[in-house]
Structure formats: structure tokens, C-alpha cells
Amino acid sequence: MKRYETVIGLEVHVELSTDSKIFCDCSTRFGEKPNANTCPICMGMPGALPILNKKVVDYAISTGLALNCTIVKNCMFDRKNYFYPDLPKAYQISQLYFPIARQGRVTFNTRDGNKSIGIHELHIEEDAGKLLHDSDKKVTLVDYNRSGVPLIEIVSEPDMRSADEVVAYLDKLSSMLSYMGVSDCKMQEGSMRVDINISVRELGDTRLGSRTEIKNMNSFKAIRRAIEGESKRQIDILIDGGQILDETRRWDDDKNKSIRMRSKEEAQDYRYFPEQDIAPIEIPNEWIHKLHRLLPEFRDEKIIRFQKDYGISEYDARVLTSSKEIADLFEDTSKLYNLPREVSNLLMVEGMRILKDNYLDPEDLRLTPESLSKLIGMIDRGEINRTKAKAVFEEMCLKGVDPEDYMKRYGLEIINDDKKLRLVALKVLEDNPQSVSDYKKGKTKAFGNLVGQTMKAMNGKADPSLVNTILKELI
Template sequence: MTERGGKQMRANRQYETVIGLEVHVELATKTKIFCGCTTEFGGEPNTHCCPICTGMPGTLPVLNKKVVEYAAAAALAMGCTVTRRCRFDRKNYFYPDLPKAYQVSQLYLPIGRNGGIEIEVEGKKKVIGIHEIHMEEDAGKLVHDPWEDVTLVDYNRCGVPLIEIVSEPDMRSAEEVIAYLEKLKLMLQYLGVSDCKMQEGSLRADINLSVRELGAKEFGTRTEMKNMNSFKAIARAVNGERKRQIELLEYGGRVVQETRRWDDNKDTSFAMRSKEDAQDYRYFPEPDLVPLELGEEWLAELKSRQPELRDEKRARYIREYQLPAYDAGILTASKAIADLFEETVALCGKPKEVSNWLMVETMRLLKESEQEPEEVSFSPKNLAALIGLLEEGAINRTVAKEIFEQIFRKDVEPVKYVEAHGLRIVQDTGALGEAIREVLAAHPQSVADYRGGKKKAMGFLVGQVMKETKGKADPRMVNQMLLEELEGLE
């Protein structure tokens, strides 16, 4: 037994991790939640704002209907009960990035409650409960200028619509957390409700985590972890916090209810504020907005317009395109890839061929360039054209892969590219015959080997001919002509 701080370590206890998530998602509306300003990411500081989103005195909010539509669509897709008469509340606190000194949010009557999302980890299915989904506005951003030693405020993000999805404390491991987030992200992307780009902050997750002895009825004291900017960081933060809490308990300490900030570079977290410092937000109903009546018909119509979600799409790919389940799974794992697949197939048919390009080459190049599937930027028409060239036999597969890299990176037009670089297959049998004869003359030993029964020499000779023709020859034709030549000489 180890001793530390005079306290004895407890022996061999088994712990269970209890995790709930609060996920903030920026909605993909063109304009902000209460004014007409653009929601576009970036932009010069304070150029995407107006008197309303900067909370100037006397201005009033007008709710963007699209926000309600998106939030309700998310709530329906997650099996929530939609609150027919919901309303907004004010969350009051002082901070320079919050120009009104209150955030318009929903506390008392959120748009959705009591839903759930099914996840699958290591073949085991499980439903993670959704406690509630509510709408709110985003705050601005503080920028510290170390040169001048001043802090500046950028209000561009002020009033960008968000939904916060609060799960029940139903997750027990980092794997479950990631599976939940993946599923959530896909669902929102498929709904077209959000692009869920973590790098741009349009999906942010806070982790509520506690540990308890296996079999215990009560939850342990939980902490809230913020500032993870990738799924990998989230997984590390979950494991790190689990370890930290267990160690605390093992050495007789106790977990303090607090908010912690994850530092992914240091692979550790720091306490930000304890429960005692927690602010009293003095919520009350927002008097500048009228309660929202969501009619039965409107909801029914919204439901009927709900796009095909991942599971349905996967099933359809198998059925409609006769794709292997494996392919369908990979293609639909990203809405961007699935869209690209469907658009390309619509242009050139050949679903399996399209699938191969996306599953193998695209994924490889994404990995190489450390990009997310959402960042794919080439157009389906160029992939379709490339497949067309292959089908015609105008290029061979090696050349096609080379061109695809150009398509992936620069979205080049394959037909033009082939012409410009002289990559079309050499169909002229005269020129090919000459190249073959040259190769045979240059490599008498190989010819002798072949004739002596070493059929492997054939491969070497084909390679040499390809080299001679700079890869433009059709390998099948090279094979055939070589064979004729070798047999003929006999």
C-alpha cells in the first residue's frame, strides 16, 4: 500500500464513469437569430453586426423563423417532445462579449425535451437520453492584443443562433461519448441544421463527468470540462478527468464541484471556477419576444419535410446501388461524402466505381492532408469525367490515380488535363510495336529467360515497355503484343 499525505490508498476499488454532455451547435441559418446580420464565419472584427445584435439601447429582437424551424427539426429527429408554447428567457450576467449583459436563451420552456439518440459501441446498442434542446444566441469574442496590452471585443458572433443539446448522464466511457457525438453530428449535418465544424466553433461540447464505485446508487460529485476542440481532445479529456477523480478518491480526497478548462497541449485540466463562485443568472421571461406557438400542422409539415437520415440512406445505398454494406457505411459516415457520391453517380452511373474512388483514394488523400471529409472541395462533374475517361479506355488506372490527385487538390478538369499533359493511352500499334521491339533488343537476357520457361520475365518486359511509352500505353495491349512478338519469334 502506498501512502500519500498521511492517507491510505483504498484497495482495489472499481469505478464507473458517469458522463453527460452539453453540446452547443451553431445553426446554419444565413442570418442571425434576432437581426438580419450575416452569420458567416470570420470577417473583419465588428463588420457582421448592427445596433440590434450589439444590444444598443432601444433596439428590439425579432426572432428568425428559420432558427425555430431548425431547432424543432433537431428536436423531432432526436425524438424529443416539442414544446407547443415555448418562450425565451433572459440569462443575466456581465461580460464585455455580451453587449446586452444578458443572453436570450430558454430556461423554463425549452423547445424540446425527453428525447434520445441510439449509439453503438463494440456491437452493443444503447440509447443516450436527451434531457432538453433549447435555442439561444451566441456571444461575441474577446481578443487580447499582447502588443498594446489591451483586450478588444469582436461582436461578429453576437447573435449567431445556437441550440444547446443537453444529454442525460447516460454515458459511461470515452468511446460512448465519441459515438454519441459522431451520431449527433451526422444527424445535424443530414438535417442541414448545422455544418458542425469544430475548428470554427460551430460544434462545442462541455463534459459533465463524475465517478462512483461500481454498483453505487448515488452519483458522485461532478465537474464540468470546457475547451476541447476536437473529438480526440474530448476523448483525452474524458479519460484524463476520470483518472484525476479516481486518484483523488483513492487517496482519500474528494471531488470539488467546479468548472475546469482542458489544456490539450499539456494533456491536463485546470480549475476555472468553483460552484461557490457560480453566478446567479437571474433568469426571467424575455419581455421583448412573444411566446412561440408551434402548431400541430406546422410540426407535421416539418416532420414530412425531414430529409433522409444516415441509417435510411445507408439502407438505400445497399438496396438501390447494390453497394456492399461496408461501402454504404463509409460513404454515409459523412454527409459531404454521401452528397458527393450521389451527385457523381447521377452524372456517370457506376456506383461501385464512384464508391471506390471516394472510399479509397479520397479517404487516403484526406488522411494525408489531415483534412475532414467536410473539407472536400472537388466537384462531382470532374470525378464523373475521370471515370468516363477510364471507361473509354482513354487512360489507364495508374494515370487516373495521378489525375485524381490533381482533381482532389485543385479540382482540375480531367479531359483538359489529359490533353495538356499528353496522358492519353497510346493506341497507335505501330509506335507501340517499335517500342516493344526496342525493349526486346535491349534486354536479350530477359527474352532468353522467358523462352527458357521463366514466364516471370514477362512482367519485367511489360514494365520496360510502359516506361518507354511514359505510362501512356494500355497495359493489356502491351501484354498482348509482347506475347505475339515473343511467341512469333520462336
């Protein structure tokens, strides 16, 4: 039987985290009322003059550098004409002939060692509005809040061979982009969308087979299923002696199959031409060097350095660096109070749980390195027990409270007053003669009861190890 391999290339659209749109000063905020963030420019009114947002160029250059691309120092925009209500101008301003960056490379770890994916190009373009199809009224509703939100499109070479590699590549891309602050890459909000170019060929064949393109995927799970489903569909056609058609398809995740949208013959004629409303971009070397210096330390490097500098495990380093916010919080706190294992523990176990329970993103945490280092100090000096520390930590994450103030206000500090503890312990022994005699007869369980009674009498604020010592002395 013949064996086949799947060949995959991706076009990844990423919405940039700018405050304003690419060509006008409308806000890019997500989740506003429909058509609240619009103006004559992003509504394509005749005579409106678009002006390029400089930060978009900064972000695109930085991304190009992070992906090891060559920056195209003289680049410009092109007009892509199409008639569809999601863009009221009837064209999209994009880059075809001179994309801002070309020929890069991304490397990541897989179970089978390092994998390197070529980047064909990276270009800047504007996003389009959102269409809602109202089936009752037989009309389509349009929201132009997204029209003119800046995008970069990252086009890979057909270097991926499996859904696992695709997911690893996307993980790496979104980690790098979030670390740079270029995009939040939230797939569920549509700030990262993926077109999959997929073909199959007999193992050992070096020619590319006919490919299909699956448009607009926005979840890792659906991407995985689409690749597996479409790859199988193509292989089945080949086994039956059929031919794969060069066409655009849509993945229906409910039906778990791809559906034909249009063939190559029906492909649109975009009549691209150089955009005259936007002045060309000339990028001097100084601009590139400046942005190069500003590139952050990325996750893979951090994972290695955290193990070395803070003596934590690779697993811990991986969890802590899953977002730059958590990684920075860990590192800045550990610099203020040198107890990295404790910091790592709290952040990894409690921090991650709090994020999950409250549906928060790391940037929503109201914790500061200063407040967290205070709490770590209090734990270290035995001024607060672990259970209470967790509760305080949660308050710090959600409400930004200061741990010392909070403890004082709610009387959570541990009582280490030997004299006071002795008095309470004596009273407990008097009140529980049965337990005392049981313990003396060798029932260790009875001792636990006495500790529990003492802790209860102290409202849980006593240091349990001190209570242990005192009780043993007194008996």
C-alpha cells in the same frame, strides 16, 4: 476494494449554419477581421430591436425531431443576466422555462451493442463575443463577430459511463447535424463546444454523486483526457474519504488536470425572466410535419442501404458516409454509371488522400457526379490507365476540370491502335536483341524490359495488356 463508475451528462453547444445572425442581419462568416460583422443590435446598443431569424427555429425544430424530442409548441425566450464584456447587452437571450424541444433520445452502436442516451432538452440561444487577453498591455480585447451567432444547446441526461461513449455520442450528434445541414460541427473553429457534467459513484449505487462541470471543451482528444483525468481525481478523493465539491472546473490539457473555476456558492445569479423583445413562438403541427418530411436519410441507415444497393462492404459504406457530400457523390455517380466499386475505390482511397493532403473538407471538392461518371466510364472502357486516371481525378477534385477535355488537352488517352502498336513493338524488338534472346532462353524478366521499352516509346499511353499480347505474338 470498492469499484466505481463514472456518470456523465453533456451540454453541447452548436453554432448553426445560417447566413445571418440570430437577431440581426449581420453575417455569421467565420474568420473575418475583428468586429467586421457587427451592428447596433448584436452590439447591444440601447433601443436596438432584435428580430428572430426564422431559419434558426426551422433548424432547432428539425434537430429536435431528429433527436426524437417532443416539440414544445408554445415556446419563448428568456433573459439571462450577467455582467461580462463578451455580451455587451449584459444579458444573453436564451430559453429557460420553455425550451423548443424536450425529452428525446439518441441511439448509436458501440462494441457492446446499442447504447441509448436520453436528451433532456434542446434550446436556442445567442453566442457571445470572443475575448483575447493581452498580457503585455494588461487589457482584454473583444471581438464581437461571434456575438449573436445562433446556437442550439443540446442537454443530455446523465446516461454516459465512459469517454468512449461520450465520443460515440458526439460523433453521432455531429454526423446528424451535418447531414441536416444545421451545423458544420467543426470543433476546431468552435462551432461545436462541450460542457461535461461528471460524477462518480460506487458500482451498483443508483444515486448520483456530487458532480463537477468542465466547461468549453473543443476537441475530442481533450474531452477524452478530461473525462479520464477528472474521473480519476474524483475517485481518488472518495478513496481518501474526502468529499467531491459541486463546482465548475476548467480542463488544462497541457498540465493534464482540471482546475477549479468557481464553487456552487459562487455560482452566478442570472435573474432569468421572460424576454419581452422577442415575440413568443407558436409552432403549428403543419410546420412540424413539413420539417419532419424534410429530414434526410442519416448515416446509419445509409451504411446499411449502401451495402444492400451497391454491394460494397460495411467498411467501405462507413468511409463513404462519413460525410453527406461524399455519400451523395458516390450515390449520384453510381446512378449515372453503374460501377459502384470503382467509384467507391476512387473516392475512398484517392478522394480521402486528396482531402488530407490539401487540408480540405468534403464540401470543398469540385467534383460533380457528371464529371466523375465520365471518368469511371473511361476507366471501364480502358481508355485511360489507372495511374493517369488518378492524376485526372485529382485535377477534377481540386480544379473542377472535365475529364474528357482534360485528357484531350494533355494527350492522356490510351492508344489502342493495334497497327501503330505493332510498328513500335517491332522497333523495340530490333533495338533489344539481347532481351529477346534472354527471354527465349526462359528469362521472364527480359520480357518485362521489352514491355517497359514499348510503353516508354508510346509515352506511357499504350494499353499494357495489349502491348503484352502483341509482343508475345511478335517474338
